[in-house]
Amino acid sequence: MANKPSIPKGTRDFSPQEMLRRKYIFNTIEKVFQKYGYLPLETPAMENLETLTGKYGEEGDRLIFKILNSGNAWDGVSDNVKNAIKAGDAVPSGRLAAELSEKALRYDLTVPFARYVVQHQNEIAFPFKRYQIQPVWRADRPQKGRYREFYQCDADVIGSRSLVNEVELVLLMLDVFDALGLAVEIRVNERKILHGITQYFGVEDRAMEFITILDKLDKVNFEGLPEEYRKAGFSEFVVQELVPFLKQVQQPTEEIVWGKPTALNKKFAEKGLAYGSVGDLNVVAIIDGVKRARPDLTESQVVHDITLARGLNYYTGAIFEVKALEGSLRSSICGGGRYDDLTGIFGLKNMSGVGISFGADRIYDVLLELNKFSSHVGGSSDLLFVIPLDEDGPIRNSVTNWCIGLSMKLRRLGFSVEVYPDPSKLAKQFTYAEKKGIPYVAIVGESEMKEGKVTLKRMGANEKGDLMTIEELINKLKG
């Protein structure tokens, strides 16, 4: 026998039950997107490789799935590279890949969106608000909550610098997780604040490294942070003063009010760091705006986390990250931010945008672990026709046809109905109904057909079933 068939690492099949639950998540998110005025968009699974490279940082480039050129890809490789390989010389990183491949699977939905906006700029009315729910692919090493193929649910608005967009996106996130019944914490920060902090500590030349360590705070805590900086070779000033600085400028959400200078802002002002101050004011404006729209929020739902960094290189302003407050998954289930110049690299300047992305697969994992699907998800038929005759024959044939006719009548009234197709014992047919969660079975044999009636039995109830007319059956199903 042949080897068992399989699927590539990090990909999954989804059973009917899983699909019903996934669709529930997608539908919930989509409905909220539409409520906020976002409209649907789809882009191809593959993009030109050059559209994607260089947009996600060095690490991101490595994780892009590249598609081998059609035909004999090797024939298209330049003589320079061929000769270098034959001679055993080193070929510059990415060079060979670029010559063997000119297409790649999309890595996220934001960059293809930016590409779309540039390409269709003359047809678009700005500010342009679109949502997009499609799979993306990353050549990452799979782990729990980390897949090589997964869905992102994005909402972005491009062509507006207003912080109204940030405020509304936070409100949107709150609505989605509220609808899903999931308690979350939304953390907000601003890239300009991080830049301001690097200026404050005089480490602009090692800004990336500095920020990467800072982002680890939630893992190593205040106690471990100085050691991380010492190991990386930062100055004693950073090692000694950063933690006290962070403790001083941390601010609970309830104290963040528009017009009231924050501790961070005072620090920046002392050193004349106007850029960082702008970032701080933006965060205050966003959180203040959210609080005004949702006075009912509890303290921990939206917070300013001064150490939140996020990896994607193109963010320049506000950044968001959402984590579930319950469950074992510690990684983020939603994230986003503002990018001032994502379309610039494609030739369209001065197009600031901001967006967020929900990780549907991770949300699924969390909801499953917490048992939050339960009654939301239906999907089973309302009624199964069950025919007792377990042998094929003319009588069975006419009973079956009569049931199909009844099914059509019921379907036109809006019910989902199926007829058990094979001649089987009643026990087997009931088991089928039970497993599929079908609430009613209609037993129809020769006698029922002659009377124009059915014997209706409710699954789960300990009863034999009642003989009734079709009108009575319809009323039962309606109730």
Next chain:
RNA sequence: GUGGAUGUAGCUCAGUUGGUUAGAGCGCCGGAUUGUGGUUCCGGAGGUCGCCGGUUCAAGCCCGGUCUUCCACCCCA
């Protein structure tokens, strides 16, 4: 990309220092019960022990490789 675990029936897992024919529970199929499922009883099917190679008289067990899943790092949805 680096380091570390894991894999035995459809599912969850036993399997002794290497030793005859690899087990259990649940599930599945059939019967007790030919028009009433879920309970009970009886019976049955189902395994190239992830895959390939090696050591050995002998491998589920030891060794090497490979794939999968998982964990840490990295990064992220």
